[in-house]
Amino acid sequence: MNANFQSWLGDQIQTLKDQNLYKVPKILESPAGGRVRMNGKEVVNLSSNNYLGLANHPKVRQAALEAIEKWGVGAGAVRWIGGTMSIHEELEERIAKFKNVESVLVFTGGFTANSGCIPAVVSDKDVIISDELNHASIIDGVRLSPAKYKKSEGYVFPHKDMEALEKILQNTQNFQKRMIITDGVFSMDGDIAPLPAIVELAEKYDAFVMVDDAHASGVLGKNGAGTTSHFNLYGRVDIQLGTLSKALGVIGGYIAGSAKLKDWLINRGRPYLFSTAHPPVVAAALIAAIDIMETDPEPMNRLWANTKWWKDALNEAGFDTMGSETPITPVYVGDEGAAQEMERALWEEGVYALSIVFPTVGRGKARIRTMPSAAHTQEDLEFALNAFKKVRDKLGIRA
Ligand SMILES: *Cc1c(COP(=O)(O)O)cnc(C)c1O
Numbered sequence: 266m267n268a269n270f271q272s273w274l275g276d277q278i279q280t281l282k283d284q285n286l287y288k289v290p291k292i293l294e295s296p297a298g299g300r301v302r303m304n305g306k307e308v309v310n311l312s313s314n315n316y317l318g319l320a321n322h323p324k325v326r327q328a329a330l331e332a333i334e335k336w337g338v339g340a341g342a343v344r345w346i347g348g349t350m351s352i353h354e355e356l357e358e359r360i361a362k363f364k365n366v367e368s369v370l371v372f373t374g375g376f377t378a379n380s381g382c383i384p385a386v387v388s389d390k391d392v393i394i395s396d397e398l399n400h401a402s403i404i405d406g407v408r409l410s411p412a413k414y415k416k417s418e419g420y421v422f423p424h425k426d427m428e429a430l431e432k433i434l435q436n437t438q439n440f441q442k443r444m445i446i447t448d449g450v451f452s453m454d455g456d457i458a459p460l461p462a463i464v465e466l467a468e469k470y471d472a473f474v475m476v477d478d479a480h481a482s483g484v485l486g487k488n489g490a491g492t493t494s495h496f497n498l499y500g501r502v503d504i505q506l507g508t509l510s511k512a513l514g515v516i517g518g519y520i521a522g523s524a525k526l527k528d529w530l531i532n533r534g535r536p537y538l539f540s541t542a543h544p545p546v547v548a549a550a551l552i553a554a555i556d557i558m559e560t561d562p563e564p565m566n567r568l569w570a571n572t573k574w575w576k577d578a579l580n581e582a583g584f585d586t587m588g589s590e591t592p593i594t595p596v597y598v599g600d601e602g603a604a605q606e607m608e609r610a611l612w613e614e615g616v617y618a619l620s621i622v623f624p625t626v627g628r629g630k631a632r633i634r635t636m637p638s639a640a641h642t643q644e645d646l647e648f649a650l651n652a653f654k655k656v657r658d659k660l661g662i663r664a
Contacts, residue, residue, distance in 0.1 A: 285605065286624075291617065296321040297514075299641035303617060309645045309652075311618040311635040316592060317483050317557075317564040318640035319514030325553045332549030340542035345531065348542035356548040359555050360519055364490055364507070365499055368527035372536050373543055375479045375508035375518030379406035381534040382504065382520045383446070383475070387412040390441035394433050394472070396458070398424045398451050403477055407446070424451075427462045434470040443472035449492035450480035453626055453634065455593030457485070460492050464501050475504035483512020484591060488558050489565055513554045515547055567639040568592060571646060575637040578650050584657075587632065595621070595632040596653065603662050604631035610660060614652035 281287040295302040297320040301310045319325055332352070342348035353371065361369040372378040383406030387393060391412040395403070407414045414420050419436065422429040430445070437443055445467055447458045460476060467474045478491035486494025489512060493502045504526065509517035520530060531537060557564065572592045579586055585597035596618075598604040604620035611618055611633070622631040637646060656662075 285601070285622075297640075299638060299645045301617075306612075306615070308612070308615050308617045309641070309649045311616060311637070311649060313636060313638065313640075314480070314511035315514055315640060316512040316568050316636070316638050317489070317514065317554075318567075318638060319483075319512070319554045319557065319564070321640075322514065322554070322557065324557060325514060325550050328553035329546050329550040332546045336545035336549070338544050338546060340544060342541060343539060344537050344542045350542070350545050350548070352545050352548040352552075353542060356551055357519070359552055360507070361521065363488070363555055363559065364505065364521045365494070366505070366521040366523075368524045369519050369521045370527045370530050370534065370537065371509070371517055371519045371543070371548075372534070373517060373540055375477075375506065375510060376402040376405075377536040377540065378506050378508075378518030378520055379403050379477065380409055381406075381536040382506065382530060383407055384410040385530055385533040385535070386475075386504065386526075387442060387444060392420055392437050392440045392443050394430065394437070394443060394445045395421050396424055396447045397421050398448065398453070399446065400448055400452055400477060400479065403446055403448070412444075413440070425456070425459055427459060427466065430463065431466055431470075434466060434472060438470070443470070444475055445472050446475045447477070448480070449476045449478040450485065450591050450593065452480050452593065453621055454587060454595060455480075455589030455591045457481075457495075457590050458492065460496050460498060460502070464498055468501070473503040474501075475506065476502055477506045479506070479508040479511060479518075480591065480593060482507040482509075483558060483565070484568065488562075509547075509551050509554075513551055513558075515550045515554065517543060517547060517551065564639040568637075571637040571639065571641050574643070575635070575646055575650075578646070579653070582650065582654055584653065592636050592638065594635045594637065596635060598631050598633060598662060599629055601628075601631045603660070604633060606660055607633055607656055607662060610656040611652055614656060616649045616652040618649075 291304050293303050297315045340348040357369045357371055372381050379402040387410050389411040393407050393412045393414040449458055481491045483489035505521040507519050509515055576586050587595045587597050601622040608620040618633050618635045621634045
């Protein structure tokens with residue numbers, strides 16, 4: 266061990282602790298669900314992206330077991346070197362149908378899909394125009410690209426500000442290509458991107474659009490097909506990213522678009538070229554998850570019924586849910602210390618819901634982020650609501 270390096274690590278960690286930014290993950294000791302066992306305690310989990318309850322669905326489990334019998338557990342190679350099995354191809358065809366697009370390319374995660382796609386579709390003659398609240402994996406993908414993208418150079422617009430976006434489009438007409446990139450559903454506020462306006466501006470100024478639908482997949486649109494479906498913008502969004510790790514309950518990400526886009530990414534998407542294919546069991550479980558989404562409306566109906574109940578109940582109790590339009594429901598607290606204290610007190614009451622503080626969100630905009638799902642029962646949500654009320658009264662938080 267190098268003493269210099271180890272002592273640097275120690276100092277960095279201490280700095281995080283001093284700034285209240287040090288994270289200790291809690292450990293899940295049961296399958297994902299509405300009520301789980303975590304750190305030896307039974308709690309209602311309001312911090313999971315398992316929107317449709319598919320992560321532990323009996324049909325998905327069964328498909329996974331059968332796939333292990335048939336295919337074993339590993340793909341054995343990078344996708345283009347022989348790691349692509351027929352079941353991977355079947356999954357891509359199923360997603361393409363589900364999304365109503367020509368072609369889909371699956372990556373091992375949504376994060377990887379962003380870092381694989383974004384740098385591959387632009388050159389140093391191009392510019393990427395971003396919403397300021399885009400997800401970290403979009404930002405990392407953008408940073409890997411040879412295009413212009415910096416906020417300091419004027420290529421980032423204030424959150425959902427369409428006038429600002431139009432100004433940037435007017436000021437960037439000398440670039441060869443212009444890509445506008447946005448989350449479909451913003452992961453910290455739960456609001457939906459103004460995609461129809463973005464698409465119209467893109468068409469007016471000859472730009473193209475990429476939308477990251479990680480939190481819209483399985484949540485918005487026909488059977489959960491995402492924001493392009495939700496706003497009926499079929500054929501007008503060049504690049505759609507979806508995740509298979511959240512509502513679909515397993516792991517993975519994909520890029521949906523034209524056959525040419527897929528062709529190009531097979532040749533230039535670095536994670537496709539240099540990272541091993543998913544275990545075949547992942548593809549099989551995902552095909553079963555899509556079967557359920559296409560044929561059984563119950564999980565999505567329950568997700569939205571629970572979402573409506575939860576938001577209404579919180580608002581009625583005087584909490585501020587910050588205009589969220591999706592299952593992602595922030596509960597506004599404001600002060601960072603108060604939000605962290607509220608998280609700890611909720612945990613004591615048997616509710617797991619994380620506080621989100623600066624720098625993930627702006628200073629003084631701390632909140633508790635809650636996510637109702639199809640996996641919650643009415644009883645779970647009532648239990649959680651009572652805990653929120655009790656903790657607010659106990660701590661004297663003004664939320
Ligand atoms: C979670 C998330 C991702 C990453 O997806 P994974 O499949 O978990 O890697 C990408 N983009 C957004 C907006 C996300 O919320």
